[in-house]
Amino acid sequence: METTKDHIEHLWKKFLSNEATKAEVEMLLEYIDTASDGDPDWNIINEGFLKEDVLQHGFVGMDDDQRENLLRNLRKTTSVNSDPPVHRVHFLRTSWLKYAAAVLLICGVGAYFWTINRHRNDLATTSRKKLLQTDIAPGGEKAVLTLADGTKITLDSASNGNLAKQGDAQVVKLANGQIAYEVKGLSEKDILWNTMSTPNGGQYQVTLPDGTRVWLNAASSITYPVAFVGKERHVKVSGEAYFEVAQNREKPFTVDVDGKSVVEVLGTSFNVNSYRNEATVKTTLVDGAVNVKAGDKVVKLRPGQQAAIGNTTGIAVLSNADITKTLAWKNGEFNFDGVDLQTVMRQLERWYGISVRYQGTPPDITFRGGMYRNVNLSVVLEFLQNMGVKFRMDGKTLIVTN
Structure with a gap:
């Protein structure tokens, strides 16, 4: 069997993208079933591009039990009679891998990886049932649009199509759930303001x-x-938002950040x-250029830089911001x-x-890594419990008791 690096990577990527045929999945199975830990080609999967997909698919370096689980589920995908593309296992949705979404949590001095099988049988049955009884689903697409006249529209339950008309501006909910504006000529005196707000557990x-x-x-x-009329485009935000600003050098874009700073841009992406x-x-600037103002201080950011404004520290600039970390919420x-x-x-x-x-002093724990946001709260709580965090749930209140 051909086991070159490029070929193995090709098979694995096709499997992850749901494009592998039955024959290709069987070839990948044969390789995984026979490869040893010291096999440099196995490391392509175990240490290379597998790590690149770890946040999406829930894997870190697999032990023997994990490899057997992978083989078992891969084999299920080959139980078809024809040879069209095989539907891959949805790793974050299978019951045996509900832990995979949180597998990257690392804790404490001498930090170590939490793997799929480690400690998952350590919780008492009564404790596990208690977590499930208090389970809370993850957040989703939820927002309220407040129109200029004070009318509130709950967007997640609103039907697609025209939602409202304000002057010569039409508010439209698109088929993908997003909100857009169709604007005909407005004068500066016709400016009407809308506010979109998300609750806890919402994004939009x-x-x-x-x-x-x-x-x-x-x-x-x-x-x-x-409608943006006049010489500039101005918005106000609170909480957290990511912008991809449409370029218009004749009309600068400014963001009032909760009254604490102002971000000036021409066309750029930032958080x-x-x-x-x-x-x-x-x-945090992803690309382009922005000026960040706070009081009488102004700093110009380059891509990859982050400006932090505290109550007394002025503006501090971090030159090598972690863009992946900053945009994790946007990427689920x-x-x-x-x-x-x-x-x-x-x-x-x-x-x-x-x-x-x-209750008392919070435990001194430093985390490494992350997890997908599409898991129920019970999955997160189970891992916190495994890491020594003591707590109890009282309705929707989590009480940390360390």
Whole structure:
């Protein structure tokens, strides 16, 4: 059997993208079944592109039991009579891999990986049942649109098509659930303002009248005009939002970040985080250029830089910001790399719509890695429990008791 690096990678990528034929899956099975840990070609899967897909597919370096699980589920995909593309296992949705979404959580001094099978049988049955009884689904596409006259539209339950008309601007819900504006000529005196807001456990996307695309994280809002008239485009945000700004050098785009800073752009992609229970307001530039203003201070960011504004520290610039970490929420992931328990808990509060209380001093835990955001709260709690975090659920309140 051909086992060159390129061929193995080709088979694996086709399997992950649901494009592998029955014969190709069987070839991949044969290779995985016979490869040894020392086989350099096996490391292509075990250490190479498998790691690149780990947040999506829930794997880190597999032990023997995990490999057997993979083989078992791969074999299920070959139980077909014809030779069309095989439907791959949906790793984050199978019961035996519900733990895979959280497999990257690493904890404490001398940190180590939490693998799929490690400790999952350690929880008492009564404790596991208790977690399931208090289970909470992950967040989703939820938002409220407040029109200029105060009318509120719940977007996640609204039908597709025209939602409202304001002056000469038509608000439309597209087939993909996003909100867009169809605008005919408006004068400066006709400016009407809308606000889109997401609750805890919600996120949403809007295309502004100029074509700028905005993604809102949970517990966030953006206020904008139904048409950009005049010499600039101005919006206001709170919470967290990612912008892909439509270029218009004749009309600069400005963002008022919760009254604490102003971001000036021409056409660029960037993320702002201004949650009021976080220590700093952060603006992270993905591409293009922005000016960040706070009081009488101004800094110009280059791609990959992040400006952090505290209550007393002015503007601090981080030259090599972790863009993957910053945009994890937009890409459907949590990234807990290098953060403490309280930071993790604040993210869980916003995404699962829970509240967290502490009895005593919170445990000193530093996390590494991350997990997908499409898992129920019970999966997260089970791993926290395995890492020594003691807690109890009281309705939608998580009480940490360490």
